[in-house]
Amino acid sequence: MQGFARVSAAVPRCVVADVEANCAATLALWQRADAEGSQLVVFPELGLSSYSARDLLHDSLLLARCREGLGWLAERGAGLRPLALVGLPLRVGGALYNVAAALQGGRLLAVVPKSYLPAQGEFEERRWFRSGLALPPGSTLPWDDGEVPFGTDLLLHAEGAPELVVGVELCEDLWVALPPSAFQVGAGATVICNLSASNATVGKAELRRLLVRSASDRGKCAYVYVGAGPGESSTDVVFDADAFVCEDGRLLASSQRFARESQCLTVDLDLELLQHERLRTTSFGDCAEHHARVFRAATFRAQPPAPPLRRVVAPHPFLPADAGALAERCSDIFAIQTQGLVTRMLAAGSQRLILGLSGGVDSTQAALVCAAALDELGAPRAQLEALLLPGLGTSARTRANGEGLARALGASVRTIDIGEATRLVLAATEHPALAGVGTTEALLARLREQPALGDAALENAQARLRTLLLMTLANQQRGLVVGTGDLSEKALGWATYAGDHIAMYDVNAGVPKTLIRLLVRWVANERATQWSRGDGALLRRTLFDILDTPISPELLPAGVSGEIAQLTEATIGPYELHDFFLYHLLRHGARPARILALAEVAFAGRYAVMELQRWLRVFVQRFFASQFKRSCTADGPKVGMVALSPRGDWRMPSDASARAWLAEIEAYGPREAPLVDRP
Numbered sequence: 001m002q003g004f005a006r007v008s009a010a011v012p013r014c015v016v017a018d019v020e021a022n023c024a025a026t027l028a029l030w031q032r033a034d035a036e037g038s039q040l041v042v043f044p045e046l047g048l049s050s051y052s053a054r055d056l057l058h059d060s061l062l063l064a065r066c067r068e069g070l071g072w073l074a075e076r077g078a079g080l081r082p083l084a085l086v087g088l089p090l091r092v093g094g095a096l097y098n099v100a101a102a103l104q105g106g107r108l109l110a111v112v113p114k115s116y117l118p119a120q121g122e123f124e125e126r127r128w129f130r131s132g133l134a135l136p137p138g139s140t141l142p143w144d145d146g147e148v149p150f151g152t153d154l155l156l157h158a159e160g161a162p163e164l165v166v167g168v169e170l171c172e173d174l175w176v177a178l179p180p181s182a183f184q185v186g187a188g189a190t191v192i193c194n195l196s197a198s199n200a201t202v203g204k205a206e207l208r209r210l211l212v213r214s215a216s217d218r219g220k221c222a223y224v225y226v227g228a229g230p231g232e233s234s235t236d237v238v239f240d241a242d243a244f245v246c247e248d249g250r251l252l253a254s255s256q257r258f259a260r261e262s263q264c265l266t267v268d269l270d271l272e273l274l275q276h277e278r279l280r281t282t283s284f285g286d287c288a289e290h291h292a293r294v295f296r297a298a299t300f301r302a303q304p305p306a307p308p309l310r311r312v313v314a315p316h317p318f319l320p321a322d323a324g325a326l327a328e329r330c331s332d333i334f335a336i337q338t339q340g341l342v343t344r345m346l347a348a349g350s351q352r353l354i355l356g357l358s359g360g361v362d363s364t365q366a367a368l369v370c371a372a373a374l375d376e377l378g379a380p381r382a383q384l385e386a387l388l389l390p391g392l393g394t395s396a397r398t399r400a401n402g403e404g405l406a407r408a409l410g411a412s413v414r415t416i417d418i419g420e421a422t423r424l425v426l427a428a429t430e431h432p433a434l435a436g437v438g439t440t441e442a443l444l445a446r447l448r449e450q451p452a453l454g455d456a457a458l459e460n461a462q463a464r465l466r467t468l469l470l471m472t473l474a475n476q477q478r479g480l481v482v483g484t485g486d487l488s489e490k491a492l493g494w495a496t497y498a499g500d501h502i503a504m505y506d507v508n509a510g511v512p513k514t515l516i517r518l519l520v521r522w523v524a525n526e527r528a529t530q531w532s533r534g535d536g537a538l539l540r541r542t543l544f545d546i547l548d549t550p551i552s553p554e555l556l557p558a559g560v561s562g563e564i565a566q567l568t569e570a571t572i573g574p575y576e577l578h579d580f581f582l583y584h585l586l587r588h589g590a591r592p593a594r595i596l597a598l599a600e601v602a603f604a605g606r607y608a609v610m611e612l613q614r615w616l617r618v619f620v621q622r623f624f625a626s627q628f629k630r631s632c633t634a635d636g637p638k639v640g641m642v643a644l645s646p647r648g649d650w651r652m653p654s655d656a657s658a659r660a661w662l663a664e665i666e667a668y669g670p671r672e673a674p675l676v677d678r679p
Contacts, residue, residue: 003272006305008033009243014231019065039302048088051197052233078106110298114170158302171196185219186288197228200240217249340637352479359398381410393554404542410533463499488513493626509636573615624658
């Protein structure tokens with residue numbers, strides 16, 4: 001749980017101008033946040049008085065009750081662990097301010113006034129309040145027997161969790177062109193809290209999320225937004241209890257809008273992730289330095305939250321979380337791959353494409369992209385030359401699927417059996433499998449009897465022969481060899497050097513295996529008729545059978561009963577795990593212990609800890625050992641935020657040592673409390 005912060009967004013049911021009732025509701029949710037192990041709890045704007053009290057906000061009795069109520073909350077919440085940010089109107093000298101008050105340990109720690117006061121439409125805050133921007137730096141306000149930091153130049157720093165630094169905005173502060181949070185994140189704030197009372201209008205909730213997601217993405221921060229809810233006056237406006245939390249551009253959790261009862265939304269923020277994003281995005285630091293402002297630090301206490309993790313960890317991080325966005329995401333990926341290939345074809349002056357079609361998902365995706373590229377150029381699909389290159393282990397099923405796919409897409413099909421050529425190459429190198437063997441049939445029989453003879457030399461000879469045939473045909477036809485290897489295979493080095501490792505353009509280079517499967521399934525479900533040439537049913541049926549076929553290189557003969565001899569995931573591990581490891585290693589710079597901890601949550605009940613350790617060990621070993629292949633990989637389009645091109649996204653020495661990573665994997669052990677609730 002190191003590197004995480006637990007926060008709560010609390011929306012109490014309020015009573016207009018009834019400070020006693022509002023303080024009681026606030027305390028109840030503060031206690032709930034404490035019970036949930038939160039380090040920080042955020043309440044709505046003007047929550048103690050109610051936002052809709054309007055001209056009552058100038059009433060001396062109401063203001064006195066709010067000040068007393070703040071003291072009462074501080075005293076009653078003295079034993080509660082979370083820092084509480086509470087909204088109220090507060091008179092300081094001869095001015096009234098709309099403020100967020102920070103409470104913990106029985107003390108008022110700091111007070112942050114609102115910077116920007118709206119005075120348009122239904123908003124009339126300038127009628128009652130003064131802006132905090134007019135306060136001189138270093139301002140304080142009298143409280144009890146001392147002074148409390150007061151101003152817009154305050155950040156709240158957590159003792160015991162140095163990565164947790166809290167900045168505060170109030171409602172309208174978010175909506176201006178240059179919000180206070182833009183300067184707060186540059187000064188180190190990792191969590192921005194917005195105490196709000198934004199009323200509900202059609203489409204406004206979506207706009208709020210757009211603004212907050214954008215702020216959290218640009219600021220490489222988390223953003224906790226808490227709006228006013230039930231009990232506010234309905235005189236001309238309605239409040240919808242909208243509270244939500246965003247992190248680095250993503251929505252983590254939301255309240256139930258228009259709920260009539262109090263709510264407390266609790267989620268864990270990944271501050272280590274945010275720190276990594278700031279580290280790798282050097283322009284963030286440049287901007288912070290250029291627009292630097294001086295902030296004072298007020299401190300509060302915080303310790304790492306206790307398990308279980310209060311956060312959804314997606315087991316398949318490359319796949320869209322929103323089912324509604326599936327079609328758009330798939331369409332965008334195809335467009336990126338297609339436009340990349342079209343541009344390369346135009347640059348090469350060729351409209352002929354050469355593709356090795358294996359009957360697997362990768363070459364299937366590449367074939368679909370090739371068909372789309374030819375359509376984009378107005379060229380006939382027959383200019384896609386699909387080569388079926390059966391070898392020593394090719395099954396009848398994958399061969400039939402390759403033929404069916406090419407026929408359904410309207411591609412040209414050619415079959416060249418490489419079995420005899422493989423035998424000749426192996427014979428020339430005096431491979432042990434060829435001792436006393438004079439025919440391909442005899443070689444197949446021996447390999448079935450002695451599968452141990454099927455070593456890397458025998459397997460890779462087939463891959464290199466296929467590439468030789470593809471390249472030779474491309475030279476003859478002035479065409480382009482389109483690569484099929486995906487991002488997951490490049491990470492693992494699961495390709496033959498100078499074989500399927502190379503191509504003239506690698507359309508799948510930026511697409512991981514789990515996403516490849518989703519794309520093929522999307523075409524089968526939604527686009528089969530549109531993408532086929534006359535037989536949509538054949539294309540759909542073929543695509544589904546390809547998806548149902550076990551992943552295999554098919555370089556060794558099938559068993560006696562026809563079963564596939566080599567199952568890739570039995571050898572190197574499940575691709576869903578490797579894609580998970582790849583995402584968190586490259587996207588967030590996570591160390592092995594954190595990757596394993598997150599995997600425990602994401603795959604709870606599916607993989608034991610020892611399995612996760614085993615396959616992460618394989619991933620790390622192969623990832624480090626295979627950089628030499630990635631260093632000379634073919635051009636290909638970047639599709640997502642994770643990519644391995646040696647020319648841009650990932651520049652790593654080929655002889656780097658994996659020792660430290662492997663040692664941390666070995667050291668990962670049992671813990672006292674589970675990381676996730678299990679049924």
